[in-house]
Amino acid sequence: MQTLIHDYIKAILPPRPNDSHKMTFGNVLNIAGSINYRGAAYLSSISALRVGAGYVTLASSPIVCDSVSALTPNVVTLPLLISPTEKDHILTQPTDLLLKQLPSTNMQSMDVQTIDAKAVLQLRDKLTQASVISIGSGLSLGQSTDQLSVNAIHNSLDNKNHSNNHLNSLIVPEGNRGFFYALLREIQTNTNPVIFDADALNFISGLSHASGTMQTPIILPKNSIITPHPKELSRLLNVDVSKIQAQRVYYANIAAKQYKTVVVLKGQHTVISDGERVFINPTGNSALAKAGTGDVLTGMIAGFCAQGASPINAACLGVYLHGLAGDIAAKDLSQYSVLASDLLNYIPQAILKVLTL
Numbered sequence: 001m002q003t004l005i006h007d008y009i010k011a012i013l014p015p016r017p018n019d020s021h022k023m024t025f026g027n028v029l030n031i032a033g034s035i036n037y038r039g040a041a042y043l044s045s046i047s048a049l050r051v052g053a054g055y056v057t058l059a060s061s062p063i064v065c066d067s068v069s070a071l072t073p074n075v076v077t078l079p080l081l082i083s084p085t086e087k088d089h090i091l092t093q094p095t096d097l098l099l100k101q102l103p104s105t106n107m108q109s110m111d112v113q114t115i116d117a118k119a120v121l122q123l124r125d126k127l128t129q130a131s132v133i134s135i136g137s138g139l140s141l142g143q144s145t146d147q148l149s150v151n152a153i154h155n156s157l158d159n160k161n162h163s164n165n166h167l168n169s170l171i172v173p174e175g176n177r178g179f180f181y182a183l184l185r186e187i188q189t190n191t192n193p194v195i196f197d198a199d200a201l202n203f204i205s206g207l208s209h210a211s212g213t214m215q216t217p218i219i220l221p222k223n224s225i226i227t228p229h230p231k232e233l234s235r236l237l238n239v240d241v242s243k244i245q246a247q248r249v250y251y252a253n254i255a256a257k258q259y260k261t262v263v264v265l266k267g268q269h270t271v272i273s274d275g276e277r278v279f280i281n282p283t284g285n286s287a288l289a290k291a292g293t294g295d296v297l298t299g300m301i302a303g304f305c306a307q308g309a310s311p312i313n314a315a316c317l318g319v320y321l322h323g324l325a326g327d328i329a330a331k332d333l334s335q336y337s338v339l340a341s342d343l344l345n346y347i348p349q350a351i352l353k354v355l356t357l
């Protein structure tokens with residue numbers, strides 16, 4: 001077990017050769033955001049650029065892509081195919097008509113701009129060409145309770161040869177879940193790094209439980225990273241949060257071995273494990289306990305992967321510098337007042353601090 005230190009982080013920072021162009025520093029495919037979580041798509045995309053990625057493409061529903069484009073000119077967007085639903089139709093009606101319908105309309109279930117499972121076909125080339133894929137920040141997966149047979153998704157895709165047959169018999173709810181399931185199948189044999197965050201992790205937990213295969217969980221792509229907070233790890237391992245918090249290193253290791261992945265168990269003193277090596281992060285403070293900071297972290301890890309860092313090194317770089325950015329930001333703004341979006345502006349100072357010490 002090793003505590004991360006400045007010198008180590010400096011040593012593993014990816015080089016920045018002069019003889020370079022944007023693709024030298026990799027392209028991130030960020031599949032993130034949904035109608036209520038557009039901020040997550042923004043934060044996870046910009047943070048990847050802030051740590052040095054050459055190119056970031058945000059793939060999401062058209063409304064998320066439009067919102068992010070309105071906020072920044074720096075992110076390339078790829079609007080994905082959406083499933084037309086009656087609920088979408090409701091929202092496009094004139095307000096007075098909508099109000100008349102409200103008594104019979106469940107606002108909670110308004111599932112607008114759900115990404116269609118066939119959007120995976122739109123992404124197929126990009127999924128193999130990207131230097132790194134990040135999936136899940138704000139990609140809401142729990143909006144619909146409709147049921148959809150996985151075979152229906154399977155049949156709607158063309159006849160790519162898929163492994164992992166036990167996934168075929170599962171029933172998964174519709175909504176972005178259908179899209180995510182199709183995506184997971186598509187990337188199973190990928191060798192470029194894939195980072196799973198937030199709702200992607202909750203979906204993977206659901207699959208593991210549904211298939212009754214907690215001992216032989218679903219197969220993640222070879223070079224994957226998962227970034228659970230304690231509650232998300234609790235769902236993945238089916239272990240109480242209190243137990244996880246009492247033995248953070250132990251459970252991060254268990255998850256790394258079980259899912260054959262690099263695990264970033266977030267929280268004070270984030271634990272990073274690949275099942276053999278374990279790193280503990282000393283940076284960060286309560287300023288980071290604010291909505292959206294996890295999305296910033298995912299983007300930072302993706303940005304370092306894009307520049308060629310190994311998954312474990314990218315995780316160490318992202319976690320350490322994310323915490324350091326929070327420490328510097330708190331000195332200027334107080335631990336009370338730092339916003340996730342402020343953190344983006346303190347990443348440069350964190351990198352400079354590591355470079356100059």
Ligand SMILES: NC(=O)C1=CN([C@@H]2O[C@H](COP(=O)(O)OP(=O)(O)OC[C@H]3O[C@@H](n4cnc5c(N)ncnc54)[C@H](O)[C@@H]3O)[C@@H](O)[C@H]2O)[C@@H](O)CC1
Pocket residue numbers: 036037038039040041136137138139140198199229230231232241266267291292293294295
């Ligand atoms: N601006 C945005 O668009 C934001 C989008 N976000 C996205 O929102 C989605 C859902 O995030 P939510 O925050 O609603 O759901 P979470 O899964 O983060 O939280 C759900 C439950 O987990 C518990 N929990 C969270 N962190 C914990 C910890 N460290 N220890 C113990 N229990 C913990 C919470 O108390 C809550 O009961 C994610 O996809 C995320 O990426 C959030 O990051 C917030 C900001």
Ligand SMILES: Nc1ncnc2c1ncn2[C@@H]1O[C@H](COP(=O)(O)OP(=O)(O)O)[C@@H](O)[C@H]1O
Pocket residue numbers: 198229266267268269270283284285286287288289290291292293294295296297322
């Ligand atoms: N008290 C704390 N000290 C240090 N880091 C913290 C603290 N609270 C939260 N963090 C960090 O902030 C981030 C929160 O991520 P997450 O829980 O996914 O939030 P969100 O989903 O709102 O973005 C993680 O990187 C976590 O390690």
